[in-house]
Amino acid sequence: MTTSLTFQAATFGLFKQSKTNQTKTMKGFKVSELASRYAEKIRYGQTPIDFKLLSTDTDNQLSVFISTNNLKGYGPPLHVHHTFDEFFCVLDGDFVFLLDGEKLSLIPGDTIFIPRNVRHAFDCISEKPGTLLVSILPGKGMETFFADMGKLLPATGGPPDMAAMQALYNRFDSEILGPPIAVK
Numbered sequence: 001m002t003t004s005l006t007f008q009a010a011t012f013g014l015f016k017q018s019k020t021n022q023t024k025t026m027k028g029f030k031v032s033e034l035a036s037r038y039a040e041k042i043r044y045g046q047t048p049i050d051f052k053l054l055s056t057d058t059d060n061q062l063s064v065f066i067s068t069n070n071l072k073g074y075g076p077p078l079h080v081h082h083t084f085d086e087f088f089c090v091l092d093g094d095f096v097f098l099l100d101g102e103k104l105s106l107i108p109g110d111t112i113f114i115p116r117n118v119r120h121a122f123d124c125i126s127e128k129p130g131t132l133l134v135s136i137l138p139g140k141g142m143e144t145f146f147a148d149m150g151k152l153l154p155a156t157g158g159p160p161d162m163a164a165m166q167a168l169y170n171r172f173d174s175e176i177l178g179p180p181i182a183v184k
Contacts, residue, residue, distance in 0.1 A: 024059050034068070038143050042150045046071060049146050055139025063139030065146070066091070069128040075123030078178035079169060085137045086114045088122070091128020097122040098181050123181045145172045 023154050024127040031037055031052045046069055053064035070093065088111065095106045098121045099114060106112060114120050124130035136142045148168055153160050
């Protein structure tokens, strides 16, 4: 049995150390609640983005963050990512997601997978703020995208500079296609 498990692990590369990214984390770690592994605090207006797993931890394979205090009416615009997939798990609050024109309601415990090249947007629809666990595959330095986006979004609310946002999306093989979901 042990030989079989060792063979399977070696076959699937579970024990292989990366030669392309020497910064890959080779030791387990803990990240506390409301803490982030990213060097600076990322905020989208009133919404903290706390990275729990950085792309450098996984040879750019995966990034994971928790987005808390998602307020009703403050979701992202309709957009698409051409080179990465996203996975969302609702931890608190109610959300609506728009995927290629179809509206889907999600409640705590629900998950949604959004493959690359699928148009999407989302928003919290509950009166209390919502919380999302988000994974990005491959991670490819997405922490930088979120940190730069946080700098473009005014902390006071107000409209963002859409040309600057589109330029940032484009830098990460993504594009803004339309306005956010209209929440009623």
